[in-house]
Amino acid sequence: MTPLLAIQHLSKHYADKTVLDDINLDIQRGEIIGYIGPNGAGKSTTVKILTGIIQDYEGVVYYDGIDIRNNLFDLKQKLGYVPELAELYEMLTPKEYLYFVGKLHHLEDAVIEERMQNMMGSFGMSQHLNERMDSFSKGMRQKVLLVSGLLHNPEIIFLDEPLSGLDANAVMLVKELLQVLKQQGKTIFYCSHMMDVVEKVSDRIVLINNGKLIANGTLAELREQENESLEAIFARLTHASNPALQMRSFTDTQ
Amino acid sequence: MLPQALWRKMGADTEQLKALLRVRLLLDGRRPLGMSFKKTTTHKKTNTALTSSILSFFFGFIYLMPILAMQEQPIMAMAFNYSFFLVMIVMLLTSDFVNVLFDARDKHILLPRPIASPTLFLAKMLHILVYLSRSIVPMALPSWIAIGFVFNYKMVLLFPLVLLLLMAMALFFINGIYLLILKLMPAHKFKDALNTIQILFSIVVFFTMYIGPRLINFDAVEQINWQHFSWMQYLPTYWLAAIYKLVGATSPFASVGVYAILGLITPLLCMWIITKYLSPSFMQKIVAVDAVSAQVETATPQTGASKKTSKSTWIYALANKLNTSKEAQAAFLLTWWQTNRSRAFKIKVLPSYAMMPMYVIGMFFLNNDKPIAESIQLAMHKQSTYLFLIYMTSYVFFNAITYFIHSDAYKASWVYFVAPIAQPGKVLWGGLKAIWLKYFFPFYCLVSVLVLSIWHWQALPDLIIGLFNLTIIMTVIILLSFRALPFSKIESMQTQQRKFLRGLFAMLIPFVLGLLHFVILKFLWLKWIVLVLLAIAVYYLIDSILQSPWAQIKDESDL
Numbered sequence: 001m002t003p004l005l006a007i008q009h010l011s012k013h014y015a016d017k018t019v020l021d022d023i024n025l026d027i028q029r030g031e032i033i034g035y036i037g038p039n040g041a042g043k044s045t046t047v048k049i050l051t052g053i054i055q056d057y058e059g060v061v062y063y064d065g066i067d068i069r070n071n072l073f074d075l076k077q078k079l080g081y082v083p084e085l086a087e088l089y090e091m092l093t094p095k096e097y098l099y100f101v102g103k104l105h106h107l108e109d110a111v112i113e114e115r116m117q118n119m120m121g122s123f124g125m126s127q128h129l130n131e132r133m134d135s136f137s138k139g140m141r142q143k144v145l146l147v148s149g150l151l152h153n154p155e156i157i158f159l160d161e162p163l164s165g166l167d168a169n170a171v172m173l174v175k176e177l178l179q180v181l182k183q184q185g186k187t188i189f190y191c192s193h194m195m196d197v198v199e200k201v202s203d204r205i206v207l208i209n210n211g212k213l214i215a216n217g218t219l220a221e222l223r224e225q226e227n228e229s230l231e232a233i234f235a236r237l238t239h240a241s242n243p244a245l246q247m248r249s250f251t252d253t254q
Numbered sequence: 255m256l257p258q259a260l261w262r263k264m265g266a267d268t269e270q271l272k273a274l275l276r277v278r279l280l281l282d283g284r285r286p287l288g289m290s291f292k293k294t295t296t297h298k299k300t301n302t303a304l305t306s307s308i309l310s311f312f313f314g315f316i317y318l319m320p321i322l323a324m325q326e327q328p329i330m331a332m333a334f335n336y337s338f339f340l341v342m343i344v345m346l347l348t349s350d351f352v353n354v355l356f357d358a359r360d361k362h363i364l365l366p367r368p369i370a371s372p373t374l375f376l377a378k379m380l381h382i383l384v385y386l387s388r389s390i391v392p393m394a395l396p397s398w399i400a401i402g403f404v405f406n407y408k409m410v411l412l413f414p415l416v417l418l419l420l421m422a423m424a425l426f427f428i429n430g431i432y433l434l435i436l437k438l439m440p441a442h443k444f445k446d447a448l449n450t451i452q453i454l455f456s457i458v459v460f461f462t463m464y465i466g467p468r469l470i471n472f473d474a475v476e477q478i479n480w481q482h483f484s485w486m487q488y489l490p491t492y493w494l495a496a497i498y499k500l501v502g503a504t505s506p507f508a509s510v511g512v513y514a515i516l517g518l519i520t521p522l523l524c525m526w527i528i529t530k531y532l533s534p535s536f537m538q539k540i541v542a543v544d545a546v547s548a549q550v551e552t553a554t555p556q557t558g559a560s561k562k563t564s565k566s567t568w569i570y571a572l573a574n575k576l577n578t579s580k581e582a583q584a585a586f587l588l589t590w591w592q593t594n595r596s597r598a599f600k601i602k603v604l605p606s607y608a609m610m611p612m613y614v615i616g617m618f619f620l621n622n623d624k625p626i627a628e629s630i631q632l633a634m635h636k637q638s639t640y641l642f643l644i645y646m647t648s649y650v651f652f653n654a655i656t657y658f659i660h661s662d663a664y665k666a667s668w669v670y671f672v673a674p675i676a677q678p679g680k681v682l683w684g685g686l687k688a689i690w691l692k693y694f695f696p697f698y699c700l701v702s703v704l705v706l707s708i709w710h711w712q713a714l715p716d717l718i719i720g721l722f723n724l725t726i727i728m729t730v731i732i733l734l735s736f737r738a739l740p741f742s743k744i745e746s747m748q749t750q751q752r753k754f755l756r757g758l759f760a761m762l763i764p765f766v767l768g769l770l771h772f773v774i775l776k777f778l779w780l781k782w783i784v785l786v787l788l789a790i791a792v793y794y795l796i797d798s799i800l801q802s803p804w805a806q807i808k809d810e811s812d813l
Contacts, residue, residue, distance in 0.1 A: 053671045076674035087665040089588065089741065091595040096587065099570070103584035104673035104681075109570065132595075148669070 002065045004029045004156060004187050005050065010059035012045055012211075019045045021211040023059070032178065032188040034202030036195070036230075038238050042211040043191045044084055047158050050189065051081045077105070080154030084161045084191075086141040090133040094120060094144045097133065098151060105152035112151065119147040123173065138165030146174070156187040163194055175201060199230040209238045264529040265372035274369075274377035279384060307392040314393035321400050328405050329505035332495035333486055335397055336420055340491055343390060343424040344455065347382070375533035379425060386421055408501035416494050419521045423490060426524040428455075433532035452601045453608065493517035573684075576691070581675050582684030589658055589688035589740050602657050603693065606650045610697075637775055640705045640713050644720035645768035647698050648727055654693040655728055658685060659738040660745040667742035678739060679802030685740035686732060686799070690725070698724070715781045716771070722788035723767045729795040730763065737799075737806055 003026035010023040020042045027033055037043050048054040050061060052072045061068045063075045088097055095116065102112035120126055123143040133141060142165045149157065163171050178201045181188060192198050198205065205222060207215040215222055215237050222233050234240075258268045320334035364374060394417055402410045435447055486492045487507055496505065496513035573586040593599050675681060698721060705713045774780045 051672045053668060073674050073676050076672060079672065081672045083668055085665070087663070087668060089592060089661075089663050089666045091663070092588075092591055096591055100584045100588050101669055101673070103580045103587070104669065104675065106580040106674070109574070 001028065003027055003062075004064060005189075006062040006065075007046075007050075008060045008062070010046070010049065010057060010061065012042070012049065012054070012057045019211050020049075020057070020208075023208070023211075023213050025206060025213065025216065027187060027189065029187055030182065030185045032182055032190060032201055032203045034198035034205045035189060035191045035208070036193070036198055036205060036234060037208040038240075041208045043208065044160055046208070047081070047160050047189065047191060051079055051158055052076055077152075078155040080149040080152065080157040082145050082149040082157075082159045082162050084164070086138060086145055086165070088133060088141060088145060088148070090136070090141070093130050093132055094125065094147075095129045097144060098148055101148045102151050107152055115151055115153075116147065119150065120144075122177075123147065123170065139167055139170060142166055143170065146177075150181075154186070156189065157181065158189045158191075160191045161193070162190070163192065163197060171197070195230040195234060205230065207234065207237055214238075261376060264376060264525070265370060265534070266376045267370060267373045270369055270373045271377050271380075274364075274374070275380050275384075278377065278381045282385070307388070310389050310392040311395055314396040317393070317397050318400050321397060321404055325404050327506060328409065328503040329492075329495045329498055329510065330483070330486070331404075332401075332409075332416075332498060332503075333489070333492040336416070336491040336494050337489065339390070339394065339417075339420060340424055342393070343386060343421060344428060346386060346389060347424065347428045372529050372533045376529070379429065383421060383425060386425065390417070390421060405503065406501070409498055409503060412498060412501055416497050416517075419497075419517070420491070420494055423494070423521040423524055426521065426528050430524060430528045430532065433528060437532055448597075453605045487513060490517075490520055493520060576687060577684050579680045579684075581673075581677075582680045582687070585681040585684030585740050586688045589685040590692065592661065592741055593654075593658065593689070593692065596661065598662065599657050603650075603653045606653050607697065610646050610649055637709070637713075637716075638772060640709050641716065641720075641768055641772055641775070643701055643705060644717065645724070645764045645771075647694070647701055647720075648724050648764040650697050651689065651694040651724070651728055652731070654689045655686065655732060655736060657745075658689050658740055659736055660743050661741035662744070664742055664744045667739060670739050670742065677800065677802070678804055678807045679798075679800040681739050682732070682737065682802060682807070683796065683799050686728070690728065694724070694728070715778065715785065716775070719771060719781060719785055719788060722785065722792055723771065724764070725792050726788065726795060727763050727767065729792070729799060732799060733795070737802055739807060 005025075005027040007023055007025040007027075010020055011018065012020040023042075023046065035043055035046065045054065049057050050068075052068065052075060055069070055072075063071060063078075066074075068075050089100070092100070098116045098120075099109070099112055102116070107115075116129070117126070120129055120143075123146070125140065125143055125147075128136070128140065133144065136144070142162070146162060149159075163174055166174065175197060178188060178190070190198065190202060199219060202219070204218055205215070206213065207222075215233075219230060219233075222230075222237075224233075224236070261268050261271055317335055317338050320331045320338075324331035324334070360374070394413075398410065398413050401413055431451070432448070435451065436444055439447055484507060487509075493513045493516040495517070496510050497517045499505065499510045499514045569587065569590055573583045573590070577583045577586050593603075670678070670681065702717050705717060774784060
């Protein structure tokens with residue numbers, strides 16, 4: 001079966017620095033991929049390439065069998081993206097912002113209105129639709145971003161730290177949302193540091209470190225021993241040193 | 255760094271001051287990565303800085319006028335020279351540097367740290383002073399050199415000191431006013447007051463710049479009765495010029511020595527008053543201003559909010575009516591809302607509406623020696639008068655199109671890059687249409703009503719030609735200089751400097767088109783032919799904006 005997204009020999013360099021080094025990965029339709037790695041490993045760069053924000057890279061990315069360099073417009077019609085940092089035009093109200101984004105995705109006004117009301121309502125944000133976002137908390141902005149990324153009913157969804165700033169109730173809502181999206185057959189590329197969530201929602205886990213793909217498999221496949229947590233797997237594969245020892249040297253300098 | 259004892263005396267921690275200033279200058283030199291993540295090369299940066307300095311240097315020749323005209327009156331010549339410089343400095347300070355003084359990032363980065371108010375305030379002052387010097391020093395070079403030839407070498411030696419005092423005085427005076435208002439006003443009113451003051455400042459400065467040179471006939475300076483200019487003695491720029499008395503320069507007025515002392519003392523006194531009485535409360539006030547603005551927003555009652563929505567539904571309909579593509583509708587709406595709410599945008603654009611009538615006033619009242627009523631009568635009989643009015647309207651939209659691509663929230667523009675936009679030109683055109691409709695067309699209609707009421711229907715073809723020509727000017731400026739998506743760029747100190755100088759040159763386009771229009775003024779049949787040609791030109795220019803591919807949409811490093 002042709003994978004929905006096929007990444008072949010993907011590399012990216014900034015001057016002398018290699019950010020991504022020969023990444024190869026296939027993503028099947030309807031899969032939830034947990035894309036994890038230490039800070040600066042290259043997760044966000046991967047997402048920016050896959051969403052068409054970064055276009056100067058080496059290697060090939062196929063979407064539905066076609067090189068995205070030749071088919072970026074089609075890919076953008078079908079992708080939803082929630083970036084790591086909640087950057088939005090905060091002088092607008094959520095309603096205005098969602099109209100703006102919806103129109104960029106060629107949605108009709110009535111469709112935008114209906115979906116916006118439903119999605120914002122699900123996040124308990126209906127009463128804030130007409131307030132300017134510059135007074136919003138980080139979590140409230142994140143909810144608007146999540147809605148803006150899903151408003152056009154995308155086929156494949158890229159979530160870069162989507163739980164950032166959300167309270168416990170909202171985190172539960174998003175976890176539930178991921179399951180609903182999976183049932184609808186959506187493909188989800190999920191980047192996060194929150195291992196417990198990745199562990200629970202992902203069909204397959206992909207781990208990168210220093211720009212290299214170092215693990216790719218289901219949680220069971222990645223475990224060396226029974227009941228090993230994803231956090232432990234992460235530490236083992238990224239060769240993280242003992243945190244207690246590291247922090248001792250941190251406090252010793254004070 | 256400059257005298258540490260002085261900074262300490264002013265209540266600053268010199269180590270912190272050094273660190274703050276170093277990081278601010280470092281940040282100015284590093285422009286953020288654009289969406290395409292291209293890095294600006296050092297070579298390019300150096301070239302830009304050099305070009306900017308060369309342009310400033312040539313611009314400085316304008317200031318030579320009083321020095322060359324008043325060779326017998328060195329102190330008066332320098333007083334006029336410094337007055338012109340003061341206007342330029344205030345112009346630079348008023349709109350651009352207030353963002354440095356009230357930088358929103360301070361709240362999160364600096365305010366939680368143990369930094370005393372005077373330290374932060376002085377760091378900001380010195381930062382601005384460094385940037386100001388980069389524009390003002392090349393601009394002052396022609397005057398500096400000319401003094402050596404026209405007056406004497408002693409004045410040449412003293413010139414840098416007086417220029418520094420002038421910059422310090424202007425800087426502390428302007429910021430002193432801001433701080434005074436900050437001290438006297440309740441925090442929730444400060445932002446509104448800031449808007450008003452900046453607009454008023456801009457108008458006063460513009461008025462002075464426009465009318466100032468007309469107060470003196472530089473061609474007949476020998477016949478001037480200096481006693482008519484005795485009011486000059488009350489201007490701080492005269493006090494600064496009076497410092498040249500110390501090296502033997504002469505003035506037509508007595509007590510010049512007293513004014514020389516005033517010239518030396520005033521800048522220092524300004525600094526002392528500000529640091530002693532105003533800057534200690536600076537940090538608390540910034541926090542208060544920010545806190546209040548947040549509270550005001552969150553406290554918006556539900557009823558008020560829903561009222562706002564029902565009021566603004568017409569704009570959705572208008573956007574749909576005027577734009578066929580969805581991406582143009584999106585940009586139209588974004589531009590409409592953002593320009594309604596962005597303080598920075600309003601400060602930069604709204605003063606132009608007050609300045610244009612001033613140009614007109616200047617034209618009617620100050621351009622000749624005749625009585626005012628006669629001047630008006632005379633002007634109303636000339637067709638060229640309404641051409642002047644028509645083309646002056648370009649002034650109001652120039653600022654609007656310059657600033658609608660910039661925003662502090664430029665990072666939010668990622669959304670353009672992940673959306674399925676095949677032709678980004680449509681987005682640009684949607685935004686530009688909103689600017690045209692909001693900031694140009696109503697004003698042009700107003701001018702048209704005025705022109706038609708005075709010159710009647712004979713002016714109609716010219717008004718239509720003017721409308722086409724001005725739309726052409728707008729599209730050409732966009733195509734040449736500002737082909738970027740709405741609110742997708744950050745405005746840095748460097749872009750501000752470049753834009754200011756670029757703006758001076760861009761103003762030549764309306765002048766040239768106005769001149770060509772003047773040539774065909776008497777030939778009605780020719781006007782109709784020109785009109786058809788202009789309509790075709792407008793069509794093609796708009797089309798080339800619409801067809802702009804992604805590769806031509808400027809990324810951050812190009813601007």
